[in-house]
Amino acid sequence: MVEVRLENLRKYFDKGRVKAVEEINLTIRDGEFLVLLGPSGCGKTTTLRMISGLEIPTAGKIWFGEREVTYLPPKDRNISMVFQSYAVWPHMKVYDNIAFPLRIKKYPEDEIRRRVRWAAELLQIEGLLDRYPAQLSGGQRQRVAVARAIVVEPDVLLMDEPLSNLDAKLRVMMRAEIKKLQTQLKVTTVYVTHDQVEAMTMGDRIAVMKQGKVLQVGPPVEVYSKPNSIFVATFIGAPEMNIVDVTVKETDKGVVLEGEGFEVPLPEDLGELLRNYINKTVVFGIRPEHMTIEGISEFLHVKRKARIEGVVDFVEALGTDTIIHAKVGSKIIKVKVPGHIPVELKKEIGIIIDLDNIHVFDKSTEKAII
Amino acid sequence: MNDRTKFMLKQIAFYTFIFTVVAWIVVPLVVVTLYAFSSKLDYYDPNRIVPLHYTKQWVYTLLFTLGALDAIKNSIIVAVLTIIISFALGIPAGYAMAKFIFPAKDTIKLSIVALRMFPIPVMAIPLVVLYIRLNLIDTLLGVALAHTAMALPFVVLITSSIFAGVSTELEEAAMVFGLTRLGAFLKITLPLALPGxxxxxxxxxxxxxxxxxxxxxxTLQHRTLPAQILSIMAGASGGAAPDYYKFAAAFIMILPAMLFIFFARRYLITMWGITLR
Known part of the structure; x- marks a missing residue:
């Protein structure tokens, strides 16, 4: 168990033409479950591979505790990895697959047997030890890969989208199991995914990446409620945050966000933050779940509200929730209300906005102001 | 024509095709085997296609009197040496072609195959001169080296496509769990590439x-089987050999190759509960 520190880490491919990772500074605490989250091609897998030693950084350093491992081959780092394709060796039985790392490290045979049993029991694959991987289902193979990764008690456990090849139901189950396992083993874990639900449910902290850079690092709730940029705000949350261009206006009611066909008056403290943006265009963001429809549900717990008007354009009935697409001006604003709510199309509705959960971003830098 | 007749016709055409292909391969084998053991009279009887009297004489004479047995030994030694040398050289090259990106990769790949454009006879005289100087003339190693030169391009291309078929992640997993790159190759990639x-x-x-x-x-003294048989048939021992010797020679040539393929074949079909290419 160690702390992992990435210092100014860069990785360029193809003689610098492809910048996979640019300037990553990140500390993964001892025993922490850190999720690298980002769209495909953002450099998250490359970062993971540099931590594993399968890729050597173009510049920067990697520290495991007080030990610099930047140029160390993978075998000398005491790490484990779960690969996206599981990478379970097809010519070895499940038992031999799990025992392999122990055999390489020359554990005595009875110790190997004991540890393989322990890992197999933990992942409920005791019955499969005599089979070849080709005789297993995807989910079982995945369990073998995880068992193999934890059997050596690694300092750092790396996972590269381990659940992306599983079906939805199994994914939800394995999500919880891996998280529980990690909490139990207290092993420093770096988990790569593009699935924001996985990131939210599993991570102690999430690092959101885009184009080789880490945009924001923080606990899931913080990244969700205080995104520091438009990218983070829209990447996390489903359906994604509504984003509308508005102009900041000073009126006798105080500071107002004026958009096409609507107006959101701001409380004094929020208005104060936008002092420098009077008469400028900014980006207004509000999550679908931080709004409701007038007359359908009341935001009783919400102290500060604003009301805008729109016309129902489309309704997505998910059963557990209803997502109402309301046309406000020429833009579509999505509002998520819990439960199954029948709403007539083309009906004029009032939308209530929770002002404590609004976001305002700078138009040019895309950074958060509120 | 209704669908059923169409289907039947298609089936007939399909099986006719299969039959033709199989016959194309099997009929010569059968003919060679029959005539290799045919008695002289039966062979020359114009009214008889399938001989009735058989003799082992021709095969025996070839093997023991005319040196075919030694030639078979030589051939096996040369073939095995060729496999060893061309694999020792070709596997690393094939692996590099499959797994690494390096400058001029495509050019190298092309030039490897292009080597085979040169007709061997063009190189025959220089090769002999070179071999005399290197003291390799009339040695089995010399022949094996020449055969390696001929086989190597294909070994490189075939092994590179085999290695490309073994997922890199399997090897990386082995490296993460404690092996060097070479160790991962020997323990993971090589066994998985075995059928190929x-x-x-x-x-x-x-x-x-x-x-x-x-x-x-x-070669002169240490001939491989084809060379030995060629010299026998072409009349090195005075006059061209009779036809049944030719069939017996063909039989001797085919049999060991068939046996080798028969035994190597088992590695191609099923391993580790999976059917591999």
Whole structure:
């Protein structure tokens, strides 16, 4: 168990033409479950591979505790990895697959047997030890890969989208199991995914990446409620945050966000933050779940509200929730209300906005102001 | 014509095709085997297609009197040496072609194949001169080296496509769990590539086994089977050999190759509960 520190880490491919990772500074605490989250091609897998030693950084350093491992081959780092394709060796039985790392490290045979049993029991694959991987289902193979990764008690456990090849139901189950396992083993874990639900449910902290850079690092709730940029705000949350261009206006009611066909008056403290943006265009963001429809549900717990008007354009009935697409001006604003709510199309509705959960971003830098 | 008749006709056409292909391969084998053991009278009887009287004489004479047995030994040694040398050189090259990106990769790949454009006879005289200087003339190693030169391009291309088929992640997993790159190759990639390598070995064996020109030019005392048989048939021992000797020779040539393929074949089909290519 160690702390992992990435210092100014860069990785360029193809003689610098492809910048996979640019300037990553990140500390993964001892025993922490850190999720690298980002769209495909953002450099998250490359970062993971540099931590594993399968890729050597173009510049920067990697520290495991007080030990610099930047140029160390993978075998000398005491790490484990779960690969996206599981990478379970097809010519070895499940038992031999799990025992392999122990055999390489020359554990005595009875110790190997004991540890393989322990890992197999933990992942409920005791019955499969005599089979070849080709005789297993995807989910079982995945369990073998995880068992193999934890059997050596690694300092750092790396996972590269381990659940992306599983079906939805199994994914939800394995999500919880891996998280529980990690909490139990207290092993420093770096988990790569593009699935924001996985990131939210599993991570102690999430690092959101885009184009080789880490945009924001923080606990899931913080990244969700205080995104520091438009990218983070829209990447996390489903359906994604509504984003509308508005102009900041000073009126006798105080500071107002004026958009096409609507107006959101701001409380004094929020208005104060936008002092420098009077008469400028900014980006207004509000999550679908931080709004409701007038007359359908009341935001009783919400102290500060604003009301805008729109016309129902489309309704997505998910059963557990209803997502109402309301046309406000020429833009579509999505509002998520819990439960199954029948709403007539083309009906004029009032939308209530929770002002404590609004976001305002700078138009040019895309950074958060509120 | 209704659908059923169409289906039947298609089936008939399909099986006719299969039958033709199989017959194309099997009929010569049967004919060769029959006539290799046919008695002289039966062979020359114009009214008889399938001989009724058989004799082992021709095969025996070839093997023991005319030196075919020694030639078979030589051929096996040369073929095995060729496999060893061409694999030792070709596997690393094939691996590099499959797994690494390096400058001029495509050019190198092309030039490897392009080597085979040169007709062997063009190189025969320089090769002999070179071999005399290197003291390799009339040695089995010399023949094996020449055969390696001929087989290597294919070994490189075949093994590179085999290694490309073994997922890199499997090897990376081995490296993460404590092996060096070489260790990962030996423990993971090589066993997984075994079926493909067996096929490549078969190919190399048959190529070396059948090669007659280089073997004839480069050897005199230590002839491989095709070279030995060529010299027997062409009348090195005074006058061309009778036809049934030719069939017996063909039989001797075919049998070991068939046996080799028969044994190497098992590595191609099923391993580790999976059916591999």
């Amino acid at each position: 390598l067996a096929a490549a070995a078969m190919f190399t064996f048959v190529m070396s086994w059948n090669e007659v020109f280089v073997a004839s030019v480069l």
